[in-house]
Amino acid sequence: MALDNWSTEIYSPFEISVFVDLTTSSGNKAWEACRKMPCGKLAQWRTGNKLTEVSKDGQSILCSFFQRNNKSMPHLCDMPKKFVVGGVPRSGTTLMRALLDAHGDISGEETRVIPDLLQMRQRWESAGHMHLLTAAGVTHDVLKSAVKRFITEIIRNHGKLAKRLCDKDPLIMLSMKYLHEMFPRAKFILMLRDGRAAVHSIINRRIPVIGFSLNEPELSFNFDKNGLFFFFSILKLYDCKLLSIAQASLKVWNRMIEGMYNQCIDLGNAYCLPVYYERVVLHTKEEMEKIFRFLGIHWSERVLHHKTFIGKDIRLSPLEFSTTQVKKSIYVNALNRWKGFYSKDILRRLTSIAPMLIRLGQFENLVFMHNMTRASERNQVNDSLEGLFFTHRKYIGYNSTDEDPNYNDL
DSSP, X not given: OOGGGOOOOOOSOOEEEEEEETTSHHHHHHXXXXXXXXXXXXXXXXXXXXXXXXXXXXXXXXXXXXXXXXXXXXXXXTOOOOEEEEESTTSSHHHHHHHHHXXXXXXXXXXXXXXXXXXXXXXXXXXXXXXXXXXTTOOHHHXXXXXHHHHHHHHHHSSOOXXXXXXXXXXXXXXXXXXXXXXXXXXXXXXXXXHHHHHHHHHHTTOTXXXXXXXXXXXXXXXXXXXXOHHHHHHHHTTOOTTOHHHHHHHHXXXXXXXXXXXXXXXXXXXXXXXXXHHHHHSHHHHHHHHHHHHTOOOOXXXXXXXXXXXXXXXXXXXXXXXXXXXXXXXXXXXXXXXXXXXXXXXXXXXXXXXXXXXXXXXXXXXXXXXXXXXXXXXXXXXXXXXXXXXXXXXXXXXTTSOOTTGGGO
């Protein structure tokens, strides 16, 4: 049915999707009008005013419009590209989200459901199940369209409306390529934190529901029968041998960040930006300016004062594990809290347990912080960082005065 032969009166927020038959002359004219209509130009039909999406499939097209006279909703043509913040949990994703939300044009909270949906989608499209769906007419494209619409509705409606919509779900980055397939204009911020610090934070804060002895975190652990902890699920997923909770967790961190980082590299620097948590903490303005250039968003000094907007423009869930930390001003104390947590044996074998530490330049990151820390913080940070750097080199077989043949690769 051609758009110029279809009309309706709409008095409430409503999105319209219309299939147009391309076998008719009027249908082809409608297709050309849809394809050429720029954002900001009113539609020629009474069905709506702004083109949100046009897809071509065989002999028909799908044109989606949004009601023009509803002032409470932003025009979707004016809605910019979505972007996603994620990474291994406890890697600074909540802090990054709060910093971004301090900007007046950005809104992005954790949904908690999108990673679950993407995991379900993987099961649906598994080799043993997809042929059943295909036989039922539920093809990859049908699933992709449904998942895309679900994600769009969640991101658009679960938080406050803003010119730039963001999603902060750490584990969503495991599906980065699939998200890029659905949202080709979306950009991704991958938070990178020293795996030793991230794992220490997960264990030390007793994130439910794994309990263990903090004095001997590598030797004993038990499971709370009242719930499931995502990290236990990941441990099971990657089939790590539970010889020690610290060692197993480092292996999980390594595999998770490897999968995320590889996808980020494959997407390229136009779509994915790896961001070191440590550099954000130590050089907030420089790093955030780089991030805003990547996103194509104008800079705002509000970003440097996120604490001021907590509870106002920035809504934090009291159930998020990082909320109590994010409410504070940015501080450097957490950078070296893992010191003394791991045994000498684990540190000696760390390059084989978690080789991504080398690939991500974690040693180099320590040197970066040692050399580039703001003068006002050097007394507080540098001694600890230097101690960590040389202590670790000693544990893996080098004295602090020895020449490390692999140093340039670290």
